[in-house]
Amino acid sequence: MAPSCLLLFLVSLVPVMLVTAADGQGGKGCSPTVCGNLTISSPFWLASEEATETNDCGVRGFQVSCYVNNMPYLQRLQILNIFYDKASLLVADLDKLLKDFNTSRYDGCHAPMFNSSTKLGNPFSISPINQNLIFYNCTKTLGEEVRQKSGLVETVCRNNTFVRAGGRYDDLSGRYGDYFLEGCKAIVVPAFIKSGKANASNYMQLLNDGFLLTWQQSPPPPLSPFKPPPPADGQAGGKHCPPTMICGNLTISYPFGVVSEEATETNDCGARGFQVRCSRGTPYLGLSFQILNIFYDNGSLLVADVHKLHDDFNRSAPKGCQAPSLNSSTKISSPFSISPVNQDLIFYNCTKPLTDGVRQNRGLVETICRDNTYVGVGGRYDDDVLSNYGIYSLEGCNASVAPVLVESGKANASNYRELISDGFLLTWLPPSAGKFTLF
Secondary structure (H helix, E strand, C coil), X not given: CCCHHHHHHHXXXXXXXXXXXXXXXXXXXCCCEEECCEEECXXXXXXXXXXXXXXXXXXXXXXXXXXXXXXXXXXXXXXXXXXXXXXXXXXXXXXXXXXHCCCCCCCXXXXXXXXXXXXXXXXXXXXXXXXXXEEEEECCCCCHHHHHHHCCEECCCCCCEEEEXXXXXXXXXXXXXXHCCCCEEEEEEEECCCCCCCCHHHHHHHHHHCEEEEECCXXXXXXXXXXXXXXXXXXXXXXXXXXXXXXXXXXXXXXXXXXXXXXXXXXXXXXXXXXXXXXXXXXXXXXXXXXXXXXXXXXXXXXXXXXXXXXXXXXXCCCCCCCCCCCHHHHCCCCEEECCCCEEEEEEEECCCCCHHHHHHHCCEECCCCCCEEEEEEEEHHHHHHHHHHHHCXXXXXXXXXXXXXXXXXXXXXXXXXXXXXXXXXXXXXXXXXXXXXX
16 A cells, blocks of 8 residues: 555645636636637637647646637547536547548447547546447347347447447446446447437437536636635535544545435435445445545545456456456546546456567566456556557457556556555545536
């Protein structure tokens, strides 16, 4: 386990985003600009082709690129609309249309290989009002009974690739195992549906119509310690919450609140998203993350994705031993983000053994499952996953990314189980005063 002093140093490096500039524009020297049919204004700013995050106007993370066809892009996502009054924007992951489902590409037509969430970083989060599209790359043909039972629709690729509609995006952590299909790699893509339930047969149009992102309107000033405002009722834990509670060796206080095993977000204490469940003296955030430590002054917490140890690498599990099939980021939504001080572990489920040359070139280590599953080390979470996530691709393998917090130096892939157990760092932004409503 990383020492507390080291963690406090690491979390102090996490940038805190300033959304509203003092001069009312996108930042120093920024002014509203038009790209296509959209007006780009504070907190966003339009950068020149040669601009960097440090030599042009604006706030880090809100930089918009306007390409020659007058299409505005945020990172790798095309911006379809911005709703400034609701701190939200509609974006489309066009890579999934232009690359993944392109039958003319050199690498062939295939279902998406990475979740859309791998392209996002602080201060943006995928809105919980989106619905899930689940894409499957399978190693064998699925029977008609399986396809009908799971509501699967074959994609245009027709190479054992399928799609189905899931639930709301905020239900993902609780329904994580429901998307598992033996012999298939599952990828989650959010889709914004104005009413009703998504129709998987219309997946191309749904991808084109995009999904909703939100950003925090009023985070604390840059690089200042996190100091949350007191709740309206004066209790540190929120409505109906005691000021502090102990779960195991951790003190749970504002903005978190400890709830009973049967509690819901609407009938118990705590701000939405900050509810902690204490099970046999162990605190959990959601259904998947064990809380190892909370750093209230820095707005961050250390968590471990225990399912990756208890379920994936468990030889006694009903589905057998396997490398993780979904990225940890699929279980995370607003107000939490994966800190960029983490490093990447890349897990591979492959359809055939990799040659020694490939394994040595990629620095891959075989997992305890020994069924063509491997693990390697990537770069910093913000350096590789958000900008160059395609570099982790290996022919015949499905890749998933797990962040880990490393004390110093570079992670050692051979210690992957200990690294998962030691956890990774999440950051949070203060709970908002109101709830998001549909426009």
